[in-house]
Amino acid sequence: MRKLFIFIFRIRAFLIFLLLEGFSLYLLYRNNSYHSAAFYQSSNYYVGRVLELQSQVSDYFRLTEVNQTLAQENAQLRAQLTQLYERQLDDSMGLAKDSLFVPADSLAADSLGPALYTYRPARVTSNSVRGLNNHLALNIGSDAGVQPGMGVLTANGVVGRVKAVSKHYATVTSLLHSQTLISVRLKRNRSLGSIRWDTEDPETASLHYIPLSEKVYKGDSVLTSGAGGIYPPGILVGRVISVRKELDKSFYTIKVRLSVDFEKLSYVYVVENKRKKEVDSLFIKSGITEENE
Numbered sequence: 001m002r003k004l005f006i007f008i009f010r011i012r013a014f015l016i017f018l019l020l021e022g023f024s025l026y027l028l029y030r031n032n033s034y035h036s037a038a039f040y041q042s043s044n045y046y047v048g049r050v051l052e053l054q055s056q057v058s059d060y061f062r063l064t065e066v067n068q069t070l071a072q073e074n075a076q077l078r079a080q081l082t083q084l085y086e087r088q089l090d091d092s093m094g095l096a097k098d099s100l101f102v103p104a105d106s107l108a109a110d111s112l113g114p115a116l117y118t119y120r121p122a123r124v125t126s127n128s129v130r131g132l133n134n135h136l137a138l139n140i141g142s143d144a145g146v147q148p149g150m151g152v153l154t155a156n157g158v159v160g161r162v163k164a165v166s167k168h169y170a171t172v173t174s175l176l177h178s179q180t181l182i183s184v185r186l187k188r189n190r191s192l193g194s195i196r197w198d199t200e201d202p203e204t205a206s207l208h209y210i211p212l213s214e215k216v217y218k219g220d221s222v223l224t225s226g227a228g229g230i231y232p233p234g235i236l237v238g239r240v241i242s243v244r245k246e247l248d249k250s251f252y253t254i255k256v257r258l259s260v261d262f263e264k265l266s267y268v269y270v271v272e273n274k275r276k277k278e279v280d281s282l283f284i285k286s287g288i289t290e291e292n293e
Helices: 002-010 012-031 033-061 063-093 276-286
Strands: 099-103 115-127 133-138 151-153 158-165 170-177 181-186 192-196 204-208 221-224 236-245 252-258 267-273
Touching: 002 012, 133 158, 133 267, 181 236, 204 236, 267 276
Parallel strands: 099 115
Antiparallel strands: 115 133, 115 267, 133 170, 151 158, 151 267, 158 170, 181 192, 181 221, 192 204, 204 252, 221 236, 236 252
């Protein structure tokens, strides 16, 4: 404290100068209308800038909450679009309508009917793309209703399948895995095949079992078939980028550019088929082994 008083005493002249300078400015702006208007205009500008900066800082620290809210809203919009897609499919075949997606916290039932699939937004906490067998980790687990075997999607397409869960986390077998096999169909002619990642390129995969009798063109869309009940039908997997005929094969050699950028994954949806257990139970009773995901 004594040192503080000594310091103030040493700069007493400077402090008196600041005090007098401030009092002089006060008298100037108080008694002069032009300077007063200029002062208030300038002060309003700087106050506005400070408040704007404060708002930006506050918004930055709320980004996580905002992203979670947007993920929920996007999930609801995607649900409605996919329900309408499934409804159109059923109408084209003259079947009873059955909705495809609804949010996990299910809103009131609407005219689209009962839900067959539910989904839960999740954030990717880790991700590998350079190995032979790649995996992801998500920030939701059994507490959120996630179970092994559920499909994982993004707004752009298929990501993989849940492998294991803990109370708050889940691991996912990526589509970029040597053992992943996904049942798909071509959108244009509905030909069935399977996607396997055997290209060692995180942007591409191979489409197998499309017979030479079918017409396949560069740019054709590859969609999930819905077989196995893990992924809803009609979800984009990728687009054909090359088609070749092999002399000693009865199927095309097709390369597909995947619709999901696995190096930039942030938010995904874990999808649950409410009737998956019933279908699996029937397969077991029938002695049928489902190979494709």
